[in-house]
Amino acid sequence: MRYLTAGESHGPQLTTIIEGVPAGLPLVADDINEELARRQKGHGRGRRMQIEKDQVQIVSGVRHGVTLGSPITLVVENKDFTHWTKIMGAEPLEDENAEVKRVISRPRPGHADLNGAIKYNHRDMRNVLERSSARETTVRVAAGAVAKKVLKELGVEVGGHVLELGGVVAENTTYESLDELREKTEISPVRCLDKNVEKTMMEAIDTAKENGDSIGGVVEVIVEGMPVGVGSYTHYDNKLDAKLAAAIMSINAFKGAEIGIGFEAARRPGSEVHDEIVWDIERGYTRRTNNAGGFEGGMTTGMPIVVRGVMKPIPTLYKPLNSVDIETKEVFAASIERSDSCAVPAASVVAESVVAWELASALVNQFGQDNMDVIKKNIVQHQERARVF
Amino acid sequence: MRYLTAGESHGPQLTTIIEGVPAGLPLVADDINEELARRQKGHGRGRRMQIEKDQVQIVSGVRHGVTLGSPITLVVENKDFTHWTKIMGAEPLEDENAEVKRVISRPRPGHADLNGAIKYNHRDMRNVLERSSARETTVRVAAGAVAKKVLKELGVEVGGHVLELGGVVAENTTYESLDELREKTEISPVRCLDKNVEKTMMEAIDTAKENGDSIGGVVEVIVEGMPVGVGSYTHYDNKLDAKLAAAIMSINAFKGAEIGIGFEAARRPGSEVHDEIVWDIERGYTRRTNNAGGFEGGMTTGMPIVVRGVMKPIPTLYKPLNSVDIETKEVFAASIERSDSCAVPAASVVAESVVAWELASALVNQFGQDNMDVIKKNIVQHQERARVF
Amino acid sequence: MRYLTAGESHGPQLTTIIEGVPAGLPLVADDINEELARRQKGHGRGRRMQIEKDQVQIVSGVRHGVTLGSPITLVVENKDFTHWTKIMGAEPLEDENAEVKRVISRPRPGHADLNGAIKYNHRDMRNVLERSSARETTVRVAAGAVAKKVLKELGVEVGGHVLELGGVVAENTTYESLDELREKTEISPVRCLDKNVEKTMMEAIDTAKENGDSIGGVVEVIVEGMPVGVGSYTHYDNKLDAKLAAAIMSINAFKGAEIGIGFEAARRPGSEVHDEIVWDIERGYTRRTNNAGGFEGGMTTGMPIVVRGVMKPIPTLYKPLNSVDIETKEVFAASIERSDSCAVPAASVVAESVVAWELASALVNQFGQDNMDVIKKNIVQHQERARVF
Amino acid sequence: MRYLTAGESHGPQLTTIIEGVPAGLPLVADDINEELARRQKGHGRGRRMQIEKDQVQIVSGVRHGVTLGSPITLVVENKDFTHWTKIMGAEPLEDENAEVKRVISRPRPGHADLNGAIKYNHRDMRNVLERSSARETTVRVAAGAVAKKVLKELGVEVGGHVLELGGVVAENTTYESLDELREKTEISPVRCLDKNVEKTMMEAIDTAKENGDSIGGVVEVIVEGMPVGVGSYTHYDNKLDAKLAAAIMSINAFKGAEIGIGFEAARRPGSEVHDEIVWDIERGYTRRTNNAGGFEGGMTTGMPIVVRGVMKPIPTLYKPLNSVDIETKEVFAASIERSDSCAVPAASVVAESVVAWELASALVNQFGQDNMDVIKKNIVQHQERARVF
Structure with a gap:
């Protein structure tokens, strides 16, 4: 895939x-x-989330509600575009001397603007930011939704939540089942499991907004039901946890990724890190704990996969940072596109999506590729072999 | 590459x-x-580091000390092999009924043993651990050494150090130049910049060893001299920071990766995260700070690249954890291969290597691929264009 | 790319x-x-070519007539779809028990129908043929048009013509320039350079049509202006001629590919095959002949690239071949979708497109990737270095 | 793979x-x-084939005669190297001013020499020809041998033979079974099935040699036992026949590739090209003929795969062609490395190898990847499903 x-x-x-x-x-x-x-919800989103209710059109690869095996095309219209045809149209300007509006010559700190402009030789940095915008995650979520559907059919479930937001840390994050986790986070305006900090998180967002500032946070994705032995230790680029790290880091504004106890592993002795192995006839091999977050040797262990990522605060601030106009080389206070003050809850949905993609892709590759019936049967056989191994 | x-x-x-x-x-x-x-040094390494002084042979791709453009083959012999020919030989056993020695039916918690055995259908888990061993990082360091040579020729320098080790945190980690960083860490038995904690770190290693335990840590890689605009925001899998995250996570026993201030970004407001942009005629565009660790929008900013990774404690403990014998399904205390109690200083060299690889590869791809003269010239032209952009 | x-x-x-x-x-x-x-023209095309005048919409990656460096999306609507919404809609049938129309249970010899149905487990082979149809080449031509634009900017020109059609062979295929070749073939209903056989070719098509039969042919693509040294001998999968062979063979119904004198090379002694090398100060190194078709060692020589491919007759015949109904396992005479009796002239446009794609992609990879200005400058420098090498 | x-x-x-x-x-x-x-045999090979009896060492990935799933390293020593250490050593010359011997400044027509030298900026073209030499096919044959072993275990057999050589065409090329084909060609000094032309072929080689000339030819590879539905029509680069074309074209000196009746398809009407489909309970779906050479829609049909390639005459001639010395720009008669006058029989072994690789790789990808037991079982299930489909 x-x-x-x-x-x-x-x-x-x-x-x-x-x-x-x-x-x-x-x-x-x-x-x-x-x-x-789900991606459009969340306390602290800006105006755009209200004006555009994203709707997908499936224009290839699916017939009568079932995939064909051929490439699937998903389209999400930008309803806004009607107001932007002159500025963003593909066709050349009729009047070559017409002044293009909304030209951007002032790169915003924390964005791709300046690096992208230099790389692609764009004097108008709109040519960069239109693509580097997190708007792109819309279709990554769409692709992730397809991946989630694949996973669901194969008995694999995905959940996500916000662990930390602008310094406010969720403390009670236990849950009985992924179903419970999903129910609770779905009704939380900040996708947080801990009812007690939810309000503080929302206040943190509001305060940031008032200050013309923004805040980031930490999100966690949990996946249950993955069979053991997906990914491989045999070559470094076959390691599935490494692919997850890349997927997480590739989300706009993410600056870190960790699996299981992650950076905490630097602070504990090995005897309190590694997960003891047990076996019983019904469940086969499992682990007493899951500090490894579902991965040993770049492969799944069969335990829940636990991945976290950190998102930096949205770099578009009303409280401006200094930058330089590329035409005049003069200092200015960085310009503002419309913006959210916090997109972490949404980013948690994006994180679920990119994780789901990597896992679905790995499963499909390993268990048969062509049609769901065969893949399902192969996974059942694999699970059975693993149980009594 | x-x-x-x-x-x-x-x-x-x-x-x-x-x-x-x-x-x-x-x-x-x-x-x-x-x-x-460098990879074989470090306080706390086991016996093997002493018996095997690794030496590379270049058996293709280089002639008279200069690369040809054709594939380079590097070979590092395992001097130990003379004692293992019967156990590890490629040829079939002469006597088919001969008992294979050193068969492993007891998976060690924290290792690839069990997952790998199920995946590849191995009853003897030696078939897994021989490859999943961190011994493999030897040639990743070798490949990284070639990458470092490429970088050096192109004006890019790499350094690495240990930030944290078994809970002991380096505090004073400032340095004037990468040269200084490299000098200081090279003489430190734990590759730590902070002279004051060095001894505590060594004690932590010794204590772990005495307890039959092991400890992990956090390493940091810094790269200076990368031109702006390497990598791209245009497609998620073109993002160079995501490739670095995958590279770090693919090192044996690594459980997390972060760039710049990393997870700290969840705790600061945007106004204290994003790096203000300045320009002067000599250096072109730079940033007042480098919280972004050299990356915005998946591309280099031209500022130093700062990547960190966390290594879990080595999972082979003398203080055993419970596991299950796959033949009897009985519980046992996990078996021990010879082992180090801490490999974090070595891992910091591996981290340098894998980071160097990704950056060299990205530079070569972007600036001409064929011969160093052309690449050098193209980079100079690019830098000049960027300076006055 | x-x-x-x-x-x-x-x-x-x-x-x-x-x-x-x-x-x-x-x-x-x-x-x-x-x-x-150009792809829709040609003597012997069926009804569909008349009803659908394909028009592209550029819906991403281009702004005001210039590419942005971000992904380009091209859309070509199937105007026919209005009549097929019930049969081909993505949404589930409202009435689950409704009979799907136009179900195909009878695989056509020479098509993907049967193999594809088994592979993907489709009982309705429409699920296969809708994608395996040569209709897909429409967007390969669209992608090729973008590639041709890249090539043109870099001084590389592409032409194509029909060499053979249903056994009729063009004899006089000389041309002064690619411009002349393009002019002549553009006005030929069979895209043939040889005015004398054009009529015979058309008659062959007409005769096939009358007989309910179909015919194939051989097409040739010529590319002028490629710099020397694109592609590489250093690893088998870096060879650019091998990529061209794959590109040609991947066109629907193509069964062979050759470069330069191709299969004729089996019949001539080496002394009459290899192209002597000459040099002069203006043009640098060239060859006295071009039997190699522009490739030595998997790399361009700087001489014109000459690639040929053979297309089998369209497998949808009015004169039926026997096949088996997969539901009844009974023999039947193969069913007919609407069809052309000869698509070779169109296939020559497709062949140009896929060749253009591989060459543009190779050029961009080798000479800088990011923006056309830099690539152009790098190629000029390369050409200059090559001239006086 | x-x-x-x-x-x-x-x-x-x-x-x-x-x-x-x-x-x-x-x-x-x-x-x-x-x-x-097998690769070293064949009438008309030069001295090197006698002095070097290639022997492989397996130095990773195999233990006690069975693959581990980890990367397999194969080494073939160049016994000749002892005489070339000064010329080809990896270490710098001790005396920097020492003259390097056997420097080549005269590019040979038909070789990679000149294009490669310009590309990689080598003044000594030995730096090119040492790698572009067909000596490299030794390890492609080694990799192919591993692929053949995979195929054999999965019930797939590979054979190859020489169809044409220096204009001499084999006429009677029928065979009862691949076993017979292999026996006959193995004892033929030109790997030809047709006893009657064998002698003429050998004479053609001898004559070429006497004339200081060389000849090429056409080889054919046949593969029996491939399951139906390997490869895919769903995306152009998933087509398995296209991968075979690339593999064939990537062999040194190959200039064309065709499948089934190949270029002959341009001369026959569709009714005489497409293979009628039949079904019986024992064998499932088969075809009455096999003009398609085992491929429809980029997928296997389950019929034998038939692939041909053409090799140009070896470009190193004793009968010299004109070229230009890159140092003096003066015309000269192209220099001679030691050479065979015909390598077509050997190339037929190489062709088998590269085809075997692509097919084994495709099978492994589609049917399970990890261990042979699972793949075998999955293929049996697939075949059974296909039979009664």
Whole structure:
């Protein structure tokens, strides 16, 4: 499974082509729309989240609600585009001397603006920010929704939540089941499991907004039901935990990724880190604890996968930072595009999506690729072999 | 640039083939041997580090001390192999009924043993651990040494150090230059910049050893001299910081990766995170701070790259953890291969190597691929364009 | 540069996302529409070519007529889809028990129908043929049009013509320049350079049609202006001629590919095959002949690239071949979708497109990737170095 | 499955690392040595084939005669190297001013010499020809031997023969079984099935040799036992026939590739090209003929795979062609390395190898990757499903 995404933030549409999804997967637009809606929720989102209710169109690869095995095209229109046709149109300006509006010559600290402009030789940095915008995560969530559907059919479930937000840390994050986790976080405006800190988190967002500032946070993704032995230790680039790290770090504004106890592993002795192995006839091999977060040797252990990522505060601030105008080389206080003051709850949905993608892709590759029936059967056989191994 | 590594821990040799190194790079065995020696140092290493002084042979791709542009083969012999020919030989046992010695049916918690055995259907888990062993990092360091040579020729320097070890945190980690950092860490038995905690770190290692336990830590890699605009925001899998995260996470026993201030970004407001942009005629665009660790939008900013990774304690303990014998399904206290009690200083060299690889590879891809002269010239032109952009 | 294509033959649209096109390339829809129109011409095309005049929409990656460096999305609507919404819709049938129309249980010899149905476990082979249809080549031509634009900017020109058709062989295929070749073939209903056989070729098509039969042919692509040294001998999968062979063979119904004198090389002694090398100060190194078709050692020689491919007759015949109904296992005479009796002239446009893609991609990879200005400058420097080498 | 090869023609050794071979495959050096010996046979080979009897060493990935699932390293020493240490050594010359011997400043027509020298900026073209030499095919044959072993275990057999040589065409090329084909060709000095033309072929080689000339030819590879539905029509780069074309074209000196009736398809009407489909309970779906050479829609049909390639005459001639000295720019008659006058019989072994690689790789990818037991079982299930589909 592989996919390409495309689309500018104020262009006509976002598109993704997903290649390699097995045939025989039930898939309807609402499977994807639900996830798109989850991405648009969250306390502290800006105006755009209200004006655009993202809706996907499936324009290839699915027939009568079932995947064909051929590439799947998903389209999400930017309803805003009607106001931007002159600024973002693909066709040349009729009047070559017309002044392009909304030209950006002032790079914002923390954004791709300046590096991208130098790289691609753009004097108008709108040419960069239209693509580097987190708007792109819309179709990564769409692709992730397809991946989640694959996983669900194969008995694998995904959940996510916000662990930390602007310095406020969730403390009671236990849950009985992924179902419970999903229910609780779905009704929380900050996707937090800990009812007690939820309000403090929302206040942190409001305070940041009042200050013209922004805040980041830590999100966690949990995946249950993955079979043992997915990924491999045999070559460094076959390690599935490494792929997850890349996926997490590739989300806009993410600066770190960890698995299991992660950085905490530097502070504990080995005897309090490694997970003891047990076996019983019903469940086969399991671990007494899950400090490894579901991975040993770059492979799944069969225990829940636990991945965390950190998102930096959104770099577009009303409280400006200094920068330099590339035309005049003069210092200015960085310009502002419309912006959220905190996108961490949404980012937790994006994190679920990119993790789901890597796992679904790894499962499909390992267990048969072509059609869901065969993959399901192969996984059952594998699980059975693993149980009595 | 791409490479494959091969070799079992007690097999005859480790090998790597590196494809895509430009022609015209000066390269001798000692460039690589120096890095191999650095990897073998460090307080707390076990017996093997003493018995095997790794030496590389360059058996293709280099002629008269200069790369040809054709694939480079590096070989590091396992001197130990003479004692292991019967156990690890490639040829079938002469007597088919002969009992294989050193069969391992007891998976060690924290290792690839069990997952790997189930995946590849091995009853003797030696078939797993011989490859999943961190011995493999020897040739990753070798490949990294070639990458460092490429970087050096292109004006890019790499350094690394240990930030944290078994809960002991380095505090004074400032340095004037990468040269100073390298000098200081090279003479430190724990590769630590902070003279004051060095001794405490060594004691932590010794204590762990006495307890039959092990400890992990945090390492940091710094890279100076990278041009702006390497990597890209245009597609998620073009982001260079994501590739670094994968590279770090793919090192044996690593459980997390972060860039710049990393997880700290969850605790600070945006106004204290993003790096203000300044410009002057000599240096072009730079940043007042470097919280972003050299990356915005998945691209280099031209500021130093700062990457950290966390290594869990080595999972082979003398203080045993419970596990299950796969033949009897009975509980046992996990078996012990010879082991170090702390490999974090060595891991910091491995981290330098894998980071160097990704950066060299990205530079070569972007600036011309074929021969060092052209790449150098292209980078100079790029830097000049960037300066006055 | 890489791209994915998607879309079913009677689905709503064909889509391609093209990633890695450098920034700064002038590109408008008409650049692509022209090529789409060329693909739809040719004596012997069926009804569909008349009803659908393909038109592209550029919905990402281009702004004001210039590429941004971000992924380019091209959409070509299937105007036919309005009549097929019930049969090809993505949404589930409202009435689950409704009979799906146009179900295909009878695989056609020469098509992907049967192999694809078994692979993906489809009882309705429409699920296969909708994607395996040559309709997909529409967006490969669209991607090729972008590649041609890249090449043109870099001084590289592409032409194509039909060499053989249903056993009729063009004899006089000399041309003064690619411009002349393009002019002549553009007005030929069979894209043939040889005026004398053109009529015979058309008659062969007509005769085949009358007989309910179909015919194939041989097409040739010529590319002038490629710099020397693109591709590489250093590793087998770096060879550019091998990539061209794959590209040609990947076109629907193609069964062979050759470069330069191709299979003729089996019949001549070496002394009449290899091209003597000459040098003069103006043009640098050239060859006295071009039997190698522009490639030695998997690299360009700087001489014109000459690639040929053979297309088998379209496998959908009115004159039926026997096959087996997969539901009844009974023999039947193979069913007919609407069809052309000869698509070789169109296939010659497709062949140009896929060759252009591989060459543009190789050039961009080797000479700088990011923006057209830098690539152009790097190629000029390379050409200058090559001239006086 | 993927592999890298390395090694210069007169360097110390050739090496390949093969990654992704499933665990549990029986493999001994002799499996590979047999194929290496086959590559060295053939009427018309030069001196080197006599002096070097290639022998492989397996130095990783195999234990006690069975693959581990970890990367396999194969080494073939160049026994010649002892005489070339000064010329080809990796270490810098002790005396920097020492004149390097055997410097080549005269590019040979038909070789990579000139293009490669310009590309990699080598003034001594030995730096090119040492790698571009067909000596590299030794390890491609070694990798192919591993692939053949995989195929054999999965019930797939490979054969190859010479169809045409210097204009002499084999006419009676029928065979009852691949076993018969292999027996007959193995004892033929030109690997030809047609006893009647064998002698004429040998004479053609002798005549070429006497004339200081060389000849090429056409080889054919046949593969029986491949299951239906390997490869895919869903995306152009998933087509397995296209991968075979690339593999064939990537062999040194190959200029064309065709599948089934290949270029002949341009001369026959569709009704005489497409293979009628039949079904019976024992064999499932088969075809009455096999003009498609085992491929429809980029996928296997389950019929024998038939692939042909054309090799140009070896470009190193005693009868010299004109070229230009790059130092003086003066015309000269091209220099001679030691050479065979015909390598087509050997190339037929190489062709088998590269085809075997692509097919084994595709099978392993599709049917389970990890261990041979699971793959075998999955293929049996697939075949059974296909039979009654």
